[in-house]
Amino acid sequence: MASATLTAPNRARTAAWLQNYGVYLAVVVLLLFNVVFTDNFVSAANFRTQLVQAAPVCIVALGMALVIGTEGIDLSVGSVMSIAAALIPLYLGAGPFTALLVAVLAGIVSGLFSGVLVAYLGIQPIIATLALLVGGRGLALVIAHGQLVQLHNQDFLALGTGDVLGIPTMVLVAAVVAVLAGLLVQRTTFGRQLVAIGGNRAASTLAGLPVRRVLVGVYVVSGALAALAGVLSTARLGASDPNDLGLLMELSAITAVVVGGTPLTGGRVRVLGTVFGALLMQLVHATLIKHDLPDSTAQMVQAAIIVVAVYVARERSSR
Amino acid sequence: ACTSREETPAAQSSGSGPAASAASTAPTSGGCTLTQTGYPKIDPKTAIIGFSQSEKEANPFRIAETQSIRDEAAKLGIPADHLLTTNAQSDLNKQISDIKSLLDRGAQLLVVAPLNSDGLQPALDAAKAKKVPVVTVDRKVTSQPCTDYLTFIGSDFVKQGQRAAQEMARVTGGSGKVAILLGSSGNNVTTDRTQGFKDELAKTSGLSVVAEQTGDFDRSKGQAVMEQLIQSHPDLTAVYAENDEMGIGAVNALRTAGKTPGKDVKVVSVDGTRNAVQLIADGSYNAVIESNPRFGPLAFQTLQQFEDGQPIPASIVISDDSYDETNAAQKVGNAY
């Protein structure tokens, strides 16, 4: 008992530190592991690959983090990506910018749809967005006549494969989105209000916050980001593939957010944590592939890593 | 996009298409006959025919498959309301209830594209109870032919894997390091195409498999996995993709990594979709083993023969073409 009480504050401090910095630590540890144990890991091209692959998840996860911050969840992101993909070939004739705009607009409309269901009709987020998860991909396939369409517009494809000052466009976009998300959460009334709403919705209503507008806004942002990720992934793939694009993206994004330390109970958004959560899951993926582990082992290892990461980052109740 | 869908069946229904030919592996003992089953005689042209599709028509194979059945029915003059179709949306339980509901709605002949080789027994039992012959297409079920179902029309996936390995040996010149992009885990197609490929590849001592990772039959996952493999195995010289989509993903990945697909790293896959065959013609792809989805003509022909009293073999292997640098340019019209 005596020794326990002596070490208790210490342990508490370590735990608190881990809770805040665990995900960064995990990324560092995994990087070190790979540097030592994985052949051909340390190369610019490899890091580039990891960043490029993490970018779409990261973008979607940032939107998801905002939604989760309001104590919501957005299961529709994968389907929104697929709707975005389905629209691109239809509008690519009018130029890549128009196609991008239309796709993001579709994301905004989807977000508006979920947002209105959640904010104005009071339907629980998981169900409101589940409907779009189920129906959205079907809609995308209807738009695309169930077809994969090969894309040839070089300007558009450059979104997925091009560079700006040596940095892949996708990574750059993800970085910009992350910075904007960080500013949004920390520095704008919208951001502070969304966190407050997630923390205590009844109190926020009584405090005169525009609760419904903020909620709709959050789903719109999430929808728009999902659509943006859909556009980028499509450009990278060189084809519009509404059937497969973004499948299970909702789970990857939620995992990234939660592993990054944002609690599912809302009231808190960790933007940098989310970015690192996405990176961590990407690195885990890469490590498993590079060591050629079979799918069975890979899935079990991922499960274990998610549990450990979330265990470390969990909100502790002091008692 | 729409035109390509209509072109394909037109090309093959002209008679010269690859689907018309079938190398049947009829057992010498004659096969299954109408009298043997004791089923009533039905005229397929006036009968109600049910078709149970397994997945959404959202990839070239499924689109071509369903279209082929519809086209053949139309060609035979079967009225549209006599062809009932369902789609199981990749849900096995749903496929069983789909088949049962087809039976319930009066289907007298069934064509089924099984979602999985195992697990359709209850549906087949229901058909048997109603004395409705079932032809399974594209995927063989592990039940008893003739008693549980009439016959299987489709490809031999193990064989496809073997042929892919032979192509691989040919295009690589018999040496190199090969990565396999596997299909979805738990899927029999994946299992068979892997087994056939690996068994056959083992015969070529110069070729070794350095990685096998799943790409879920999906282009973007294939691309992502390939990107990882290119980094961790810079010495990779060939890829075997278990469908064209992942193969195309691999081509994308190779291009992004600054390699020349088809030259630096050879690409071989199974399917025969137009996009992949076109890539061979363009020189960025090495070989495609076809997995023929045009079961319509064979399926209806087989049903007709069965009702006419002819013996039907336990499995009818549809002939799969193959595409390589020598024939891709001319045959691209055959691809689906």
Place this chain on the structure above:
Amino acid sequence: MTAPSALSAPSARNAAFAGVLQRQGAAVVLVLGIVVAWFAFPRFGSADNLRDLALQSSFLAVIALGMTFVIISGGIDLSVGSVYALGGVLAAYGSRYGLVVAILLPLVVCSLIGLVNGLLIARTGMAPFIVTLASLLFARGLLLAITSEGSTTYKVDGGSAFLQLGQGTILGIGVPVWIALVLFALGGVLLRRTRFGQAVFALGGAEQSAVLMGLPVARTKITLYTLSGALAGVAGLLTAAYLQSGVTVLGVGTELDAISVVVIGGTLLTGGAGTVVGTLVGVLLRTLIQNVINQVGTLDSNYQTVVSGAFLLVVVIVQRLLARRRS
């Protein structure tokens, strides 16, 4: 206190009425749907079709029963789809060692996964969503591991007594249907008539209060998730007996089906309220919709999911509006 009670009596009745409507809303839709289908499609009302609908509903129903408990407690269990598939594979594998093994093996393993879910959730305070998301992956991985990456499908011997569990009939109705009905009856009693059930409601209504009121919160949670795992295992073993094999591709996305039928059945996703009967209604509604889509027969396969999504939405919105109008 006389004045307030005079005020409150009608409002209480109203609240109760709203609750009833919210729960029975799905039942009303179900009855309407059945009536319409009966007249619109001549084949719908056939005994064969109805028997089949019941049978098809039974597997999801068993999974959704566990989910009902979990959701009433304010939690969620995403692992049920994978655990369901795993249960099927284990049952088929076990059937070669006899009936008892075929039943016990999946039950034990699936309960264990549920138990681990429960332990992690109750003892570490991690969110159920993420814990069960991890075990969704884990169970699928385990399934692949024991089937050598899904390449082996274990078959159930044709003569095995185990098959009766899936294919047998009693009074012309499939054994799985009876089992599901019995489980629902037991589930109803467990939920409404036991201390455990009351604790489940309390947990979902106000977890902190439940702790302070001295309820065995941790034990209840652990039991809940174990129960959910076990029921998914039962559904798996029934399916294996029905399909005569341990199919590896089963159960993908089943967790979402289970959640939506529970919610359609009027159970609050926020916890604290719900019924097992509602869930049964939800399952039947889902089956009905699928059947109607098939009966129509001309719907493009891509539209089918659009229709399912729209239907889910309509039911939830209608429930919501009814509840709001009445409160």
Place this chain on the structure above:
Amino acid sequence: MTAATDVQKTTAPVLEVAGVTKRFPGTLALDDVSFALRPGEVHALVGENGAGKSTLIKVLTGVHRPDAGEVRHLGEPVVFRRPAEAQRAGISTIYQEVNLVPLMSIAGNVFLGREPRTRAGLVDWRRMNAEARALLVDYGITEDVRRPLHTLGVGAQQMVALARAVSTEAKVVIMDEPTSSLEPREVEKLFEVLARLHEQGIAILYVSHRMDELYRVCERVTVLRDGRVVHSGPLAELPRLELVSLMLGREVSRIREEGVTAFGEEHDVEREPVLRAENLRGMRKLRDVSLSIRPGEVVGLAGLLGSGRSETARALVGAFPLDGGTVVVAGKPLRRGRVAAAMRAGVALLAEDRKTDGIIPNLSVRENIALAALPRLSPFGLVSKSKQDRIVRTFMERLRIKASSPDQKVAELSGGNQQKVLLARWLATGPRVLLLDEPTRGIDVGAKAEVQALIDELAQEGLGVLLISSELDELVDGADRVVVLRDGKVVDELTGDAISEDNVLASIAEGGSDG
């Protein structure tokens, strides 16, 4: 209460803590606290907000584990790992915040975890409902016990919690501010129950900020200040002033005479009303409420629990759905159902239940204060840190909010300080009318006086104030005018000298001179 007094002195403590220390991040909530509860005594635990009373109780009942020291039960050291274990040991607790399950039936709540069962082991609903009904009659609750608990008022819920706690055949009953949400009649009921328990020789630990109550029911007192025990002894021997002085740690001379609120003289109120509400009706709770508030005036709103006071306040800010009626602020009618609109017009509501309707627990003190004023502090939607800091600092000083820093989570503050944070939130918006629903509930004497003085000061500055309080003396002292509600209707209005406790009580009971 004399029946058991002679037993108590001789027996050993039933529950005891020795040298208990409990640290929270940033606070030392309990510092080497030793304290004993003897069988059959009614023991008062007092102290300022944040002194550590609730924490001590939570340590006693296994909610928190102490960092040092031990808990003894019947002389034996024990470690309660969960509240359930303490309950099993015969320690029954009513925590400060009502902790019941709102969606569950009243009977279900009373018997939760120990439901009567049939021989088959199933919950016996009929017996449970019957027993609950019989039990609750004693507590003045005659509602249908099958109704969900949340349909009861806060006070009634508190009584249910009390009934639940007492009916467990406990040896020790701990009550953390049980009367804070009770109306006078219910308080009497509570005292009857206390007396009964006392006769049965049950030990009672009683926390309250209300001096009258303490002296009425308690025999001994333990005073906590900043987590330390500063006094423990018989209560009767301790003059009130001295007790307050012990709690606050200030000289007796500097403390106002007990019993008088900190309100000053009446205010100067002749101008036009800033807020005028006409014929508010809605949801059966409000039937006909009209009232007006003038700048610089404190309007009291009196009525029984459930008379519609809170609903009235909520309706004024658009947080309660109305079927009819208008609210006009500064000449402009408010759009119904829009809290934000009311806020822009300058009407602010300090809600009754700070836990569910007030604080954002995970946000800092700073953010909680700035929340409602955020749009004003944020040009172009971008938050200005410096403006925010200035406001926050001003109000933390002015209201003397005790927090380790503005960045401390508000959930970690004591109840009284949370209340001040909420008050600061509204003052930061620069309101014209402030609606205060039980602003001093659960606040210690010191803080209470501060809040009262503040209300006074605000009114003097020209703010219109609506004051809802269940403490009649507060209402009588503080208000310039008292509006009396019954069953959702205004039944009387008292002004000037007519405002007295007796008159208000008479109005509440009889519907006033004109009703």
